[in-house]
Amino acid sequence: MTTQVYSADHSAPVLRTHAWRTPQNSTAYLLPHLQTTSKILDIGCGPGSITTGLAALVPAGHVTGIEPTSPPLEAARAFAASEGITNISFQEGDIHALPFPDESFDIVHAHQVVQHITDPIHGLREMRRVCKTGGLVAIKESASLHCYPDAPEMAQWLEIYHKVAAEKGTNPHPGARIHVWAREAGFAPEDVTCSTGSWCFRTKEERQSWGGNFAERSVGSPLSNYAIEKGYATEEFFEKMREVWLEWVANEDGWFGILHGEILCTKRDA
Template identity: 55%
Template sequence: MAVYTTDHSSSVIQTHSWRTASNSAGYLLPHITATSKILDIGCGPGSISIDFARRAPQGHVTGIEYVPDPLTQARELASSQGVTNVEFAVGDIHALAYPDDTFDIVHVHQVLQHIADPVQALREMRRVAKPGGIVAARESASMTWYPENRGIEQWLDVTTRMGAAKGGNPHPGRMIHVWAEKAGFYRSKIKKSAGAWCFSSPEERRYWGGSMGDRAKSSGFSRMAIKERFASEEELQTISAGWKEFVEAEDGWFGLMHGEILCWK
């Protein structure tokens, strides 16, 4: 995960904590059973993992992150909600510390775009999935917004250049099924779909635009952008102002499309 272009600052955690199984993994939910054993890779603050655990009350969920930073919050969230069939640990998607054929479902959400070798990651996910089990992945593919906004345009340009320069694969949702075939899945056993997020109500704009604007002011993204000269202080100010304009725009609308795959082993 060395190419990850942000950190786990409060603005990033705020964004990740909004994610639930319903708004971020709906394509997978019909395949979760009461006894499913699930590995959730890149779990962050645990909101999706805990949702999975609720849907598999006789099963178990393991959430892993490449660094320990967000895992304390994940454990506290599970404890506060009385969810006991979930655990969190540090782990590396390129070399998962689990035996072959361990999990019914292996899941990632917006993780493959941040790593240097997504095919190797999918091979590892396939390895630890049980025969007949599912590997599920969802990655951003494209985004658009209204009205026109120079700051958001700059944000997309900077984040895309940073991700590519650090060895990642920005917004790869359109091609994750190709990576899955290279990782050993048969084409006939890969189901492709698309999902979307939309932020348009005042509350949605405050959440999305507010957290993204904060990232431009103080986060791993902003520090890396300045340090490695992907953006100037003035450009980051323009980005932050652009997100503020979006929040305040009564007709503001932001859409983000994801590519999704379910791969049967």
């Protein structure tokens, strides 16, 4: 049975991290392929910042954002309304059984979503199914993380995250191999275009946003609670992790980079 397993939650600091994402800073590889009339499905829309931004770029089209649970959708609808965007809708939906007919969308997009499901090939097959012939399936996933200064607690935290994700059957930071999943899901190799993207958090404001949210997420999160329950770490470790993040925020030399893998998959047949 395929499942979606999210090691975080939809708490305020998580949604703040996700709300920073826009089409410009997170989907640049896709933007040249948008048409004003594009009909787009955004899977795992979260608070709707990418979804709303895409809708603004396709004024004669429509964007549908889906989440497997309802909590983030209220914020997504409110954000779209605040931006005056009306060619948009949000609903619950599961990537394993997308609630749409075959050939429904010009573009099917997922950003940092496939890593959280136990059967990514099944998820990609569903994305391909609801994509129109000649349309695009667009996926972006993190591939690696890099931090300066490189505190030992950071490495330990990442090791714990990987251990928890592996136990739950998910695939953390799979950006280097998502093109392989696309081929196994039915796309011909010549119809899959690979690229890379990156995020860099360096300025004072960027460090405060990124590191501050992760400091808040260090204690009492689903990840920390699970790791403590399993004996992989202690409450003291996650308290220390919170301090490490805050020290990183305050460090004028602080730098955090994320490398992403990106794929654009053209659907050639129904």
